[in-house]
Amino acid sequence: MEINSPGAAQEGGATARRLAVVFNPTKAVDEALFTSISKAAARQGGWEPPFFLPTVAADAGRAATQQALRLGADMVIVSGGDGTVRAVGTSLQGSGVPCAIIPSGTGNLLARNLGIPLDHDRALEVAFRERPRRIDLAKLVLDHDEENAITFTGMAGIGFDAAMMRDTDEGLKRVVGSVAYVVAFARHIGMRPRPVRMRLSGQPEVRRRAVLMMVGNTGQLQGGVWLFPGAKPDDGQLDVLITAPTHLGKWAKLLSVLLRRSPDPAVEYWSGSRVVFELDEPIACEVDGDIEGSGTHFEFSVMPGAMLVVAPAPGVAPDGYGAHTWGR
Structure with a gap:
């Protein structure tokens, strides 16, 4: 998929935030998911149309994440398995830019441990509703x-x-x-x-x-x-x-x-x-x-x-996600 050109500033002079989507094309190739992400960003307001950055076989997501940062991304949505999530999350270390996870792999272990739904639509709700929080x-x-x-x-x-x-x-x-x-x-x-x-x-x-x-x-x-x-x-x-x-x-x-x-x-x-x-x-x-x-x-x-990720707070059950408490 080609990278969308980030749009201009919003009407009224306010600067729209930039959204990047790093995805593993062997895991996340559903055009409906990309459409859902674009629509969710539009519904929220304040976001430019997202640009989509595929990973390649030789690089699980580091180069794509670095490109997202060069393009000025304010949040990076990662769609893929645990390897893609690891590559994106660790590459964002120290940038101050949070990542949000749309689980698309076999294990999806970080998503499970953070209480992020495995359903794509519900995971998108988390991405746009919850606050970034720091994890180790x-x-x-x-x-x-x-x-x-x-x-x-x-x-x-x-x-x-x-x-x-x-x-x-x-x-x-x-x-x-x-x-x-x-x-x-x-x-x-x-x-x-x-x-x-x-x-x-x-x-x-x-x-x-x-x-x-x-x-x-x-x-x-x-x-x-x-x-x-x-x-x-x-x-x-x-x-x-x-x-x-x-x-x-x-x-x-x-x-x-x-x-x-x-x-x-x-x-x-x-x-x-x-x-x-x-x-x-x-x-x-x-x-x-x-x-x-x-x-x-x-x-x-x-x-x-060291990692900034958008996820439900532990022990809190946001509407539609279900309760989640670490270690219990």
Whole structure:
């Protein structure tokens, strides 16, 4: 889709605000959605006709977001999956320009955690009715490569989680959605535990044998499952999980623990503003569902209030959205 030329100032001399829409054309290609966004902006008043910026295969949204900023966008609507949302949200860091989310992916985890409806029309209501609010971002430095630090919005996984995502067939995913992950799960169910050393916010080193390590800025997965029941995306903390299920029975127990949200020795939790994992052998890592390679040294830290996003206030149920309270 071509970029619309931003319109002139409003009648009466007031300057209209500029709206950019960054979208993933493999996720959001519904012309009706683009029409809805344009109509919503017109109904609100004070907005120029939006300009639409597609992402490309080699860039999940950073270049499109930078273009939106050059064009003077006052708000950026992002329509795509978690990878597109991450690219846009992190690229807006420090700009003072908020993003609004129209969920169009498979997981839509940040939208779920912020109480943003998955229905496009209702998500648009949030975009134009709610106020921008600050949430934390998380940063990963992989194998001491500070120059190429990775910023993310939701969760990162080391080990089983990353291997499963790496080996999920994208063609199958397009056809059957989340069921494709079940196939990949079966391939890795016998993954052996690895020795891991963890240091958390200046606390003494912890040594474990683990199959899966998770770090969360948010807490909720698909299906209403809370991986980190107390997690909040604006608390200045990262939540950490370590577990070592080695066969189907132990994975079933892990799922039961998560569904019950009750303490169990099978799952260990920590929290802090910084966490470092060290392993003896390279292991796969993913952030917000995107594979970021393998490594032996993983340093995570929180970036408090670094992202400005339009979302319902936690614990408040705006008309038509439904109640949402973090961590409950």
